[in-house]
Amino acid sequence: MGGMSWLLDLNLFALGVLACGGGALLFALGALPFDGPAPGNGGNAVAGANLGFLAPLAGVVLVFVTTLTWLQYNRLQSATQREATRLILLAESAASLGEPSRTHLFEAIAGYARAVAGPEWEAMARGERSEFATQRMGGLVRAYAAAEASTQREWQILRFGSSLVRELGSDRESRLQAAAAATNPALLGFLGVTVVLSVAQALFLRPPTLSTKLAMGALFTGSMMLVALYAFVLSHPFAGPARYSSAPFDHVAQRVGR
Amino acid sequence: MIFETPEGVLAWLAQRPTWIIASLLFGLGILFTLGGVLLTNAYLTPQRLIANNAVASFKFAFVAEIFAGLMAFLLVGAGDRHFTANSQVFSEVAMLDGLRVVVDVMPEVERRPFEQALSEYALAVAGSEWESMSRGEESPFAAHAFEAMLAQWFALAPSTPQENSAVLLGNQMIAVAAEARVARLNNNVSQAVASLSWFTLLGLAAATIAFNWFFGTGSLRSQLGMALVLSVGIMTCTVLAFLLSFPFAGERAIDPAPFMALAT
Numbered sequence: 069m070g071g072m073s074w075l076l077d078l079n080l081f082a083l084g085v086l087a088c089g090g091g092a093l094l095f096a097l098g099a100l101p102f103d104g105p106a107p108g109n110g111g112n113a114v115a116g117a118n119l120g121f122l123a124p125l126a127g128v129v130l131v132f133v134t135t136l137t138w139l140q141y142n143r144l145q146s147a148t149q150r151e152a153t154r155l156i157l158l159a160e161s162a163a164s165l166g167e168p169s170r171t172h173l174f175e176a177i178a179g180y181a182r183a184v185a186g187p188e189w190e191a192m193a194r195g196e197r198s199e200f201a202t203q204r205m206g207g208l209v210r211a212y213a214a215a216e217a218s219t220q221r222e223w224q225i226l227r228f229g230s231s232l233v234r235e236l237g238s239d240r241e242s243r244l245q246a247a248a249a250a251t252n253p254a255l256l257g258f259l260g261v262t263v264v265l266s267v268a269q270a271l272f273l274r275p276p277t278l279s280t281k282l283a284m285g286a287l288f289t290g291s292m293m294l295v296a297l298y299a300f301v302l303s304h305p306f307a308g309p310a311r312y313s314s315a316p317f318d319h320v321a322q323r324v325g326r
Numbered sequence: 327m328i329f330e331t332p333e334g335v336l337a338w339l340a341q342r343p344t345w346i347i348a349s350l351l352f353g354l355g356i357l358f359t360l361g362g363v364l365l366t367n368a369y370l371t372p373q374r375l376i377a378n379n380a381v382a383s384f385k386f387a388f389v390a391e392i393f394a395g396l397m398a399f400l401l402v403g404a405g406d407r408h409f410t411a412n413s414q415v416f417s418e419v420a421m422l423d424g425l426r427v428v429v430d431v432m433p434e435v436e437r438r439p440f441e442q443a444l445s446e447y448a449l450a451v452a453g454s455e456w457e458s459m460s461r462g463e464e465s466p467f468a469a470h471a472f473e474a475m476l477a478q479w480f481a482l483a484p485s486t487p488q489e490n491s492a493v494l495l496g497n498q499m500i501a502v503a504a505e506a507r508v509a510r511l512n513n514n515v516s517q518a519v520a521s522l523s524w525f526t527l528l529g530l531a532a533a534t535i536a537f538n539w540f541f542g543t544g545s546l547r548s549q550l551g552m553a554l555v556l557s558v559g560i561m562t563c564t565v566l567a568f569l570l571s572f573p574f575a576g577e578r579a580i581d582p583a584p585f586m587a588l589a590t
Contacts, residue, residue, distance in 0.1 A: 080525055088529070116384035123388040131395035138403070141519070142512075149508045157504055160476035220490055221483050228497040266388070275381040275540075276374060284385055284540055291389045291533035295396060298526040302519070310519050323473070 076301075076308030083297060083309070091267075091293035092286035098271050099278075099285055115272035122266055129262040130295045133255050137302040144246035144305055145312060151239035152316030154232045155181055159324045161225045161232075169215040169222075173229075176211035178324040180204040184240075185317035192247035193306035205240065209233055247305070259299055263292045333521045337461045340568075340575035347568060347576075352561045358532065359557035360550055362539040367546055375542025386537035393530045397563050400527055404570035411510065411573040412580050418506035419584040421499045422448065425479070426588075428496040431488055440482060443475040445589045452585035460575035462520060464511050472507065476500065520571065527567070531560050 075083060155177055162173040180201070188198035212233050217223035267289050275281045305312045339347060366375065422444060429437045447468065455468035479500055484490045535557055543549045573580050 080522060084525060084529065112380050112384075116380065119384050119388055123391045126388070127391040127395040130392055131399050134396065135399055138399075146508070146512045149512055150505065153504045153508045156473060157476065157501060160473060161480045163477060164480040219483075221493070224484075224490065224494060224497065225480060228501075232501070270385060270388075273381045273384060276377040280370075280374075280378050280540060281381075284382060284537065287533045287536050288385045288389060291392060291530050294526050294529045294533075295392060298522060301522055310522055 076304055080309045083301070084294065087293040087297040088290035091289035095267060095285040095289040096282055099281055112273055115269065119269050119273070122269055126262050126266045129259065133259045133299050134295060136255060137299045140246055140249045141302045141305055141310065144243060147239055147242040147246055148312070149316060151236060151243060152320055154236050154239060155320040156323070158229055158232050159320060161229055164225055165215070165222050166218055172211050173215060174324045176208040178321045180208045181317045181321040181324070185314040185321060189306065189314045192244065195248040197244050205237065256300060256303055259296055263296050266292060336521055336524060340572035341460055343577050344569065348565050351565050351568065352558065355535065355557045355561035356554060359535050359538065359553045362536055363550055363553050366539040372542045372544050375540065376544065378540050379542060382537055382540040389530070389534050389537060393534045396527060396530055397567065400523060401563065401567050401570070404567050408570045408573045414506055414510045415580060415584060418503055418510060419588055421503035421506060422588055424499050425496055425503070428492045428499065429482070431492045432482060432484065436482060440475070440478040443478040447471040447475045448585045448589035452582035452589060456574060456582045460572070460579065527564065531564060534560060
């Protein structure tokens with residue numbers, strides 16, 4: 069799917085026009101040289117029956133893929149926001165600690181937030197994780213392990229912070245897993261095969277005139293392409309119209325850095 | 327301007343009264359259906375259209391199944407979001423209310439700044455954030471008030487065993503309140519994804535309706551009648567999905583009263 073990434077620079081309307089128009093054009097290219105069996109000899113009834121069999125199958129595949137991409141997109145969004153919220157809680161609680169613990173923790177929190185918003189965000193777009201962010205996560209864990217409490221309240225805050233750091237590790241894994249799943253091209257390939265098979269079957273139907281065949285073919289292909297476009301855009305959470313921003317982590321880095 | 331982007335149009339429409347949303351969607355759907363039928367009947371003879379019925383019906387049935395599948399997916403998602411959003415609001419308020427009870431063991435001079443910050447956060451959510459959420463956004467003002475409330479909470483300095491226990495419990499409650507806030511904001515789907523979903527659904531609805539233009543019956547009146555029933559059916563589901571998709575917008579919005587009560 070890497071070769072199609074330029075598509076994601078287009079806006080939603082242009083993408084829709086391109087997907088539906090391109091689909092209609094491909095149908096026309098297939099329909100013009102191949103006219104199907106002549107009407108009246110049973111060709112339409114057979115092609116129609118086959119299309120009737122493919123319809124529920126294609127419906128199930130399209131809904132399965134769109135639901136899965138939607139769920140993965142939402143998982144990524146909620147894991148990211150949960151993680152950023154825990155970082156805000158860590159930062160606000162660390163602000164009440166004495167020196168030098170406060171400065172060390174602030175540096176560790178800001179360092180991790182910057183590593184996620186920078187190198188890890190780029191790595192996630194490829195479905196990978198950043199080694200630099202992993203090191204920064206280790207730095208955050210070490211900073212909490214080494215922090216010292218001089219009062220009862222500071223001890224409570226460190227205890228609270230330690231439980232947040234533990235959950236942060238689990239949130240990070242959820243985010244990385246969701247990113248890897250959302251950018252998996254296998255689902256889109258499966259969807260593409262379903263669209264091609266359905267359109268190929270529709271080519272065998274032969275209405276009385278070529279103009280109605282082309283008009284209905286454009287509608288048929290266009291509607292399939294719309295659903296494929298929906299899944300394509302949602303399966304690219306780091307580019308295009310449904311791009312998910314690293315702003316929650318930038319915000320944490322700025323908040324702690326100020 | 328709101329009409330410059332699809333997101334702006336959706337946000338504008340979501341804030342209108344239900345009767346305007348329904349009238350607009352039904353009106354456009356019916357106009358599109360009947361206009362298309364009249365157009366094809368003006369350009370093609372009934373005999374040519376009737377000869378087309380078999381092929382058109384096979385393709386129509388196929389596209390209709392895809393449309394029904396996508397509609398089911400969006401309806402279930404929108405319904406779930408709408409009903410979950412309400413319980414998330416109450417969870418967040420319950421935790422914040424619990425914090426107010428917990429902090430009551432502290433001396434007034436200690437707890438006053440936190441109580442003040444909590445009220446300001448509740449007011450910011452009920453006012454500015456509710457308005458932002460109707461457009462699918464988070465309010466920077468409420469986010470800032472939330473961080474200020476957290477800062478006041480962590481600035482508390484318990485000095486007795488009872489105060490220590492209260493603050494330990496409060497730490498857990500503030501973490502749950504933060505999660506509930508994130509869930510509430512997450513539930514309110516981002517505008518880009520909402521417009522993508524509606525772009526796809528309306529495109530499929532248009533394609534499903536347009537297949538009717540290629541049918542012929544010999545009687546234009548009965549064809550118009552059938553097309554009318556079809557478009558009303560499609561638009562009924564579309565209007566329902568639209569109304570459920572925006573839990574914080576328009577006259578059907580979830581009430582911010584629990585946050586208002588917390589602020590007073």
